[in-house]
Amino acid sequence: GRPAEALAAYERIRERLAEELGVDPSPELRAAHLALLRGEAAPAPVSAGRRGNLRAALTTFVGRDEDLGRLTGLLAGNRLVTLIGPGGAGKTRLASVAADRLADAVPGGAWLVELAPITDPADVARAVLDTVGRRERTRETVRPTLRDTLGRLVDAISADETLIVLDNCEHVVEAAARLAEELLGRCPGLRVLATSREPLGIVGEALEPVPPLRLPPADASPGDAAVYPSVQLLRDRAVAVRAGFAVTDDNVADVVEICRRLDGMPLAIELAAARLRTLSPRQVAAGLDDRFRLLTGGSRTALPRHRTLRAVVDWSWGLLTDDERRLAERLAVFPASVTAESAAGVAGPAAAALLDALVDKSLLQVVDDGRFRMLETIREYGLERLAAAGEGAGARAAHAAYFRDLVGTAEPHLRTAGQLPWLRLLEAERENIVGALHHACDAGDADTALRIGAGLALPLTIWGDDGGIGGDVLARALALPGPTPPGERAVVLAIRVVTEMFHSAREPTPERVAELTDAVRAAQGSGHPLVALLEPALSIFTDDTAAGIAAVDRARGHPDPWTDGTLLAMRGQIRENDGDAEGMVRDLTGAVEELRAVGERWSLSMVLSQYADALTKRGDFAAATAALEESARLVRELDPTAEPGFQLIWLATIRARSGDVAGAKAELRRFVADRMADRDGRDAAFGLMMLGDIARLEGSLDEAGECFAEAMRRQDEAPLVAPQFRGLLLAAMAHLALARGDVPGARRALDEATVRGLSARDMPVVAIIAVGWVAVAEAEGRYQRAAELLGTSDALRGWPDRSNPDAQRLAERLRAALGEDGYAAAYARGHGLSRADALAFVGGDPAR
Incomplete structure (x- = not known):
C-alpha cells in the first residue's frame, strides 16, 4: 500500500545490482517492474521478447546454489569465465x-x-x-x-x-x-x-572449478544424509523412475556408498539412479565394482559420450597425449593422493612435469599441500587399461617399492626431535602405504610387506590402529613364505600379538608368547632398534620380573638414544608391577631426562604420565601437575587437534585431591561433554568414572550412580576396553554400593573387578581393587582382614597411595577399631605376603 516507498526501494536494488553484478534490466523489463509496483496493468511480459536459445530445464537443479552464486558474481566482474x-x-x-x-x-x-x-x-x-x-x-x-x-x-x-x-x-x-x-x-x-x-589459457580468463557434489559421511543417518546434494540428486532422479523411492534406515548405507564411490559426480549419480528402476540400492552399490558395465543407459538425446560412464571417461582419455595417458594409467595404482615426488618415484622422473597437464585436463584434482587426487571412476578406468596392457603388476610393484622405501627412510627420524614432519608425511600417505602393504601380500613379497609393517610400529602406536593395519594384513604378511629380515619379522609379530590382545581383551596364549620369544631370539644381532625392547616386553606376558630387568640391563647402552631411554622406562614399568615403587621412580626419573634429551615426543609424554601417576600416589601433587602439563603439551605438538584425555582427567582429579572440588568437577564435566559424541567412548567413560568418584566422596550418591551407569554404557559401546579399566570402574561402583549399604552388590562388583585385574596382571590396578575389598571387610566388621588387605594393597603398589581418599579413610577407621598396635600387626601380615599369596588373598580364591 506504499507505492512510493516500493519504487524507491526498487531503484536502490537496481543500482546495487548494476554496481555489484554489472547487470541492469532492459528498458522493457524495467517498465514492467515499475508498472507492477504502481499497481498498473503491466506491459506484455518481456520474456516473450527475450533473445537467446536457452531451453527450459526438464529436471531439478540440485546442490549447486553456492556454485551458482559464486559464478554469477564472477561473471559480474570478468568478461571471460x-x-x-x-x-x-x-x-x-x-x-x-x-x-x-x-x-x-x-x-x-x-x-x-x-x-x-x-x-x-x-x-x-x-x-x-x-x-x-x-x-x-x-x-x-x-x-x-x-x-x-x-x-x-x-x-x-x-x-x-x-x-x-x-x-x-x-x-x-x-x-x-x-x-x-x-x-x-x-x-x-x-x-x-x-x-x-x-x-x-588466455589473458583475462577467470577459472571456476566445478567440484563434485558434497558427500555425506559413511555412517550418516537418513536425516543427515538428506541434506547432502549428492544424496538429494540421487533421490530426485530415482523418484522419477521409481515412484515413492526414499532414503530410509534400511537403504541409507547403500545410498551413501553409491554417492561416495561415485565421488559425488552428478552424471555418474544420475546413471546410478536410472538403474534403481529395476535394482535395489544394495544391488547398485555392489555392482559398482564393475561400474562401467553397470552405469549405462543414459538419455537417448544426450551426447553419445554422456550416455554411459565408460563413454564419459573414454572422451577424456582421448584428449590426452601419449605421455599423459601413460602417466594417468600408472597413477591409477595410487589408492589415495599423489605428490610430485611419489609420482616420479612410481612412474619415472618425467612424471612430475606432467601433473599440471593432467590437472588442466581434469584427470587429477588438486587437494591441499601440493597433493593431487584421481577420482575413483577415472582410477578404475586407468587400472583397466593397465591390466589390458599387461602392465598392472609392474606398476603396483613400483608403487609398493616406493612406499616401502619411504617408510624405511622415515623410521629413524620418527625416534628423534625431528619426527613431526615425517609423521605428517606418513599420515598423509597412510592409505598409499596400506595399499602398498596389501599389494606386497597379494604378490607374495614377504620382504616388502614385513619392512613396511615394521616401519609402522611407532606411527601405529602414536596414531592408534583405527584402520586395522595390525590385523589381518599383518597376519598375511607373517604367513608369506620366503626369506625375510628377522628383525622386521619379530617387530611385526609383536604388533600382531598386541593387536590380538586388545581385540580379545585377553592375554596372548602361551603358544603365541613362545612364537614371539623364538622370533625375538632369531632377531638378536639384526640391528633393528625395536628388537632391543621386545625381550623386556616379553616379561610382561611371562610375569618374569627378574628376566625382564636382566634383559633391560643387557641392552642398556644401546647406540640409539631413544631405544636406550625407552629401555629405562620399561624397567621402571617392570619394577612398578613388581611393587618396587622406589626403583620405579628412579628409573622413570632417568628415562624422562634421557628422552627429553632425545626430543621424541610420544614416548616422553607416556613416561611423564607414568611418572606423574607415581608422584601423585606419593602425594607430590605439584610435581605431578607439572609432569602432566608437559605430557599434555607434547601430545598437542604431535597432533594440534588432539585433546590429551588421560592427562586432562588426571589433572582435574589432582585438583580435586588438592581441595578444589568445584573446579575439578567443572573441568571434568566440560571434558565429558566434549567427548560424548565420540564413537570411541573410552575417554568419556574415564572422565565419567572420575566425576562419579568425586560425587560419591561428596555424598552425592545419585549423581555418582548416574555417572557410573553412563560410564558403563560408554564402555560397553567402545570397540576395545582393557580389562583392567573395566576392573577400575567396577571397583568404583563397589564403593558406591557400600555407601548405599549394599554389601552383596559391592561383593559382586569386586568379584568381577578382581577377575579382570588379575587377568591383566596389572598390579597397580589390583592394588586399587584390593582397597575395595578392604572396604567390604570393614563393612562386615572383619577389621583384622581389612587391615591385612590394606597391607597387601600397599605391598602390591610398593607404597601407600596418598592420593586415594578411600584408602586413607579406611586406614584411620581401622586404627581406631584395632588400636595402633593391632592395626600395625595386621597390616604387616598382609604387607609381608609373597606375590602369589598376596594375589590369592586379594582374590579370596587361590585358584584365581
Whole structure:
C-alpha cells in the first residue's frame, strides 16, 4: 500500500545490482517492474521478447546454489569465465542455469553454443555465428573464410550486451581460445562463459572449478544424509523412475556408498539412479565394482559420450597425449593422493612435469599441500587399461617399492626431535602405504610387506590402529613364505600379538608368547632398534620380573638414544608391577631426562604420565601437575587437534585431591561433554568414572550412580576396553554400593573387578581393587582382614597411595577399631605376603 516507498526501494536494488553484478534490466523489463509496483496493468511480459536459445530445464537443479552464486558474481566482474572439471561434473547444467539467470539483463541475448559436435577447429567460429541466428539464408557455394565469419559475428553481437556460453571446448580448446580472445577484444559488451575440461589459457580468463557434489559421511543417518546434494540428486532422479523411492534406515548405507564411490559426480549419480528402476540400492552399490558395465543407459538425446560412464571417461582419455595417458594409467595404482615426488618415484622422473597437464585436463584434482587426487571412476578406468596392457603388476610393484622405501627412510627420524614432519608425511600417505602393504601380500613379497609393517610400529602406536593395519594384513604378511629380515619379522609379530590382545581383551596364549620369544631370539644381532625392547616386553606376558630387568640391563647402552631411554622406562614399568615403587621412580626419573634429551615426543609424554601417576600416589601433587602439563603439551605438538584425555582427567582429579572440588568437577564435566559424541567412548567413560568418584566422596550418591551407569554404557559401546579399566570402574561402583549399604552388590562388583585385574596382571590396578575389598571387610566388621588387605594393597603398589581418599579413610577407621598396635600387626601380615599369596588373598580364591 506504499507505492512510493516500493519504487524507491526498487531503484536502490537496481543500482546495487548494476554496481555489484554489472547487470541492469532492459528498458522493457524495467517498465514492467515499475508498472507492477504502481499497481498498473503491466506491459506484455518481456520474456516473450527475450533473445537467446536457452531451453527450459526438464529436471531439478540440485546442490549447486553456492556454485551458482559464486559464478554469477564472477561473471559480474570478468568478461571471460571458464568452468573446468571432469566429464560428468555438471558444467553444462551450471553454465545454462547461470546464463538463464542473467539472460534478462543482456539485450543481445544469452546463447548456448554446443561445440561437442564440432570435429574441425576451423568450424568453431561458424558454429557460434549459426547459433546466434545470423546465418545467411542464401546458399553459399564457397565456404566462407574465418575472416569473413569473424566479421559477420562481430557485426552480430557488437551492438548490444550479449552472453555467449561456449560449451565443451576441450577438444577444440585452441580454436575456442583464439575466438574468445578475438571477440572479447572487438565486442566490449560481450561476456563469454566457457565450459571445458581444461582452461582456455588466455589473458583475462577467470577459472571456476566445478567440484563434485558434497558427500555425506559413511555412517550418516537418513536425516543427515538428506541434506547432502549428492544424496538429494540421487533421490530426485530415482523418484522419477521409481515412484515413492526414499532414503530410509534400511537403504541409507547403500545410498551413501553409491554417492561416495561415485565421488559425488552428478552424471555418474544420475546413471546410478536410472538403474534403481529395476535394482535395489544394495544391488547398485555392489555392482559398482564393475561400474562401467553397470552405469549405462543414459538419455537417448544426450551426447553419445554422456550416455554411459565408460563413454564419459573414454572422451577424456582421448584428449590426452601419449605421455599423459601413460602417466594417468600408472597413477591409477595410487589408492589415495599423489605428490610430485611419489609420482616420479612410481612412474619415472618425467612424471612430475606432467601433473599440471593432467590437472588442466581434469584427470587429477588438486587437494591441499601440493597433493593431487584421481577420482575413483577415472582410477578404475586407468587400472583397466593397465591390466589390458599387461602392465598392472609392474606398476603396483613400483608403487609398493616406493612406499616401502619411504617408510624405511622415515623410521629413524620418527625416534628423534625431528619426527613431526615425517609423521605428517606418513599420515598423509597412510592409505598409499596400506595399499602398498596389501599389494606386497597379494604378490607374495614377504620382504616388502614385513619392512613396511615394521616401519609402522611407532606411527601405529602414536596414531592408534583405527584402520586395522595390525590385523589381518599383518597376519598375511607373517604367513608369506620366503626369506625375510628377522628383525622386521619379530617387530611385526609383536604388533600382531598386541593387536590380538586388545581385540580379545585377553592375554596372548602361551603358544603365541613362545612364537614371539623364538622370533625375538632369531632377531638378536639384526640391528633393528625395536628388537632391543621386545625381550623386556616379553616379561610382561611371562610375569618374569627378574628376566625382564636382566634383559633391560643387557641392552642398556644401546647406540640409539631413544631405544636406550625407552629401555629405562620399561624397567621402571617392570619394577612398578613388581611393587618396587622406589626403583620405579628412579628409573622413570632417568628415562624422562634421557628422552627429553632425545626430543621424541610420544614416548616422553607416556613416561611423564607414568611418572606423574607415581608422584601423585606419593602425594607430590605439584610435581605431578607439572609432569602432566608437559605430557599434555607434547601430545598437542604431535597432533594440534588432539585433546590429551588421560592427562586432562588426571589433572582435574589432582585438583580435586588438592581441595578444589568445584573446579575439578567443572573441568571434568566440560571434558565429558566434549567427548560424548565420540564413537570411541573410552575417554568419556574415564572422565565419567572420575566425576562419579568425586560425587560419591561428596555424598552425592545419585549423581555418582548416574555417572557410573553412563560410564558403563560408554564402555560397553567402545570397540576395545582393557580389562583392567573395566576392573577400575567396577571397583568404583563397589564403593558406591557400600555407601548405599549394599554389601552383596559391592561383593559382586569386586568379584568381577578382581577377575579382570588379575587377568591383566596389572598390579597397580589390583592394588586399587584390593582397597575395595578392604572396604567390604570393614563393612562386615572383619577389621583384622581389612587391615591385612590394606597391607597387601600397599605391598602390591610398593607404597601407600596418598592420593586415594578411600584408602586413607579406611586406614584411620581401622586404627581406631584395632588400636595402633593391632592395626600395625595386621597390616604387616598382609604387607609381608609373597606375590602369589598376596594375589590369592586379594582374590579370596587361590585358584584365581
